[in-house]
Amino acid sequence: MTEKVTRLAERLAVLLGPDAVITDPVRLRTYECDGLTNHRARPALVVLPDDGAQIAQIVRACVAAGVPYVARGSGTGLSGGALPRTDGVLIVTSRLRRILEIDIANQRAVVEPGVINLDVTRAVRPHGYYFAPDPSSQQICSVGGNVAENSGGAHCLKYGFTAHHVLSCEVVTPDGEVVELSADGPGYDLLGVFVGAEGTLGIATKVTVRLTRVPQTVQTLLAAFGSIEGGGTAVSAIIAAGVVPAAIEMMDALSIEAAEASVACGYPPGAGAVLIVELDGPQAEVEHQFAQVKALCEEAGAFEIRVAADDAARALIWKGRKSAFAAVGRISPAYLVQDGVIPRTSLPRVLARIDELSAESGVRVANVFHAGDGNLHPLVLFDDAEPGAAERAEGVSGAILDLCIEHGGSITGEHGVGVDKARYMPRMFTAADLDTMQMVRCGFDPAGLCNPGKIFPTPRLCGEVPGVRKGVHPLVEQGKADLF
Template sequence: MNILYDERVDGILPDVDKAVLLQTLQARLPDLEVLHQREELKPYECDGLSAYRTTPLLVVLPRYLNEVQGVLRICHELRVPVVARGAGTGLSGGALPLEKGVLLVMARFNNILHIDPAARTARVQPGVRNLAISQAAAPFGLYYAPPDPSSQIACSIGGNVAENAGGVHCLKYGLTVHNLLKVEILTVDGEHLTLGSEALDSPGFDLLALFTGSEGMLGVITEVTVKLLPKPQTAKVLLAAFDSVEKAGRAVGDIIAAGIIPGGLEMMDNLAIRAAEDFIHAGYPVDAEAILLCELDGVEADVHDDCNLVRQVLEQAGATEVRQARDEAERVRFWAGRKNAFPAVGRLSPDYYCMDGTIPRRELPGVLQAIAALSAEYELRVANVFHAGDGNMHPLILFDANQPGELDRAEALGGKILELCVKVGGSITGEHGVGREKINQMCAQFNSDELTLFHAVKAAFDPSGLLNPGKNIPTLHRCAEFGAMHVHMGQLPFPELERF
């Protein structure tokens, strides 16, 4: 199997006496729930990236801030690694535990602390579900929908901040980082820090932006203040069918070039269309090679004019059919098909591997052709579902883990797709994070100076290297082994972090 992370992590971390750790936690934090029996630990051995599993040493489920601080201080004192976990819906292995570490589950911090309709903000704990924020804000005519991952019914806001989550409306409204005001965190030794403020700007370095997307490597989130938006007066969706994925890809750029910024602009290829239609019955044209879903929202008059303009652009781009949702019920069905594309594709194959890369919009047609060629080369089907407007691709590689070698081929194909994204000027991730999954491809994305800077930031927040080790940032030694980087003059900076 292709090694997706540095397996030396568990082998080189100091041995932890489980009995001593458990006794210390129970003595100092008597009300803290600690899971330590093997059958209790098994449900926590993976996140959404379920192909890789590790049973943690212990799982702790705090309810109060002092318990989180206590766990961090004890682990810091005993030199025990800590991995923070939210709802466990991540797709890059960012919350996978360590055999010699504590899994700190923040799911019980699930209270909405305050909605301020005048300031259009919400203060929430990290375990609050993404969708629950919008539900709580709805009586005030507000919502938190811009970073709306397809898992929003289950994923937690703390995990969204840790991964800088996106979704179908990020083209117009931005990622999680663009919709935050303030985050409260605890450092590895239990110190409280406030990053950002309720003002629109703060003096000094923008540590809030730095922290967002840091995947649990810099601190543990305890509270989040998000921005809320007024619900649009109206929203309408156009569905356009194409007889080739290349035409659909070019149409994406044409819409943006026409001066239209849709609320959402999504694309699905034929394999994904058929799977979603069979699962949801959204009304998709199953004979189309690709479809685009284009949502336009705002004031009624503007949306009406934009719909007419986008229809013209789509027809000129070669669409074989352009359909506007007749009513709100059909609009919801169109989006239900897209948001359920992942589970729908899961019905086509025993397993699938969900990739996450981002490319410039202009490269969409060529990259889709290249993915088709790679699919044929590796003899594995690929269903393409992605946020076309911002170039965030989610190729779903179908395979059967019970067949010898298929998982290896799926991983190799996934790596090639990510390296293709880098080659055309894109990124190895747009919203899922790096975690353990993409750590090799970080070596292709960044040079040694850039990775050295990343390690310096990590060391500034977590000098002991105990927060989520082995994730996100590869060592220069690892990149040299991967063959993707020249290590300058043979020097490996921050040797204290090289074990990770």
């Protein structure tokens, strides 16, 4: 620990109490990484504040000391957005777990950032409501992390991302001010840019979330196809018919094989792909549209369709899908989880090309995806004991992203950029696009201490950014650059 950090640790222990500051290297090891386990960095210092006021104190102390800091919720992120800095402070929000207010009449709740996603639903379920964003990690991930990463989930096709379910946030800005950001109010929608900024524009200390009415009914079917193409055709037909299912998930043969080996979900044997379609809403609507979906799956060549008769049957259908990532660990010593997006209409072409990439390289790829919104999660399998295998897997994984971009898609659908994909950003954005983002970052965080090194491919001091635009800033041209 440098002397600067030692002094900061002492100062924080005075402010927060000694049990809120961790400096013991063994205990620090817990915080070395988030869900992206191949990037690790032990923080110089971990702090466990009790409330938003303490977070503001911590941030101001870090800024005064010139020490970088990173906020972390439950650490389930998959892009390394909460990767600590070895020379910095990790601010862990796990003690901010209070649900501060439940306002059913206005369909909203106010929660602290450390509240677990599913606990919001548990608290409001008796009133007939739930919190819609449902990342697979919803039993352990925190609302603050959902806000930072703008988390999605299987049901975001119909219900949208976290951004669509956050009404306002109390935020500690990167220089320690406490501000209220709201989507509905007049002025700039700074909430829009804050949600999904991966913790680079400040730390949410209170989150007002929208509550969604529990639907009257839910119906789920599993359709088995001979090939991925058949499943893709069904997806296009369903969307084209104007039906918006709560979820449409697809798994290919390799991921089905993995799921069977792991949880014996009993999917139809011989399926080249299965499609899980879930509809929810008023009974009359769901029944009407469910019949349509069944017919469209049959027309697209489904050789077997199973309809869940009750909650137990529904859970069994979902079990295979939800276990897919972990299950792949049964059939491969190691794997990379990729996260790309393509227009729905490009599904068949892109999947065929992924098959080719796999065949050319000898690297197996299992495809699990949110088919309704074109969000692919290819699992790239490799044996980490085999020399060069990790590099080959990385190569295929990167080639899949290029493929997504080529088809007008994106390098991430819901996992974020973090440290993992910063290097891919220039493949999607021009220098001017990235500069415009940097300008906003520097507006919020001129000192560059708030979660630095994430999102942007070439971290720069804020002072360097306006320089890029120097020629067109009249005040700069007039020699008044110091006004900035």
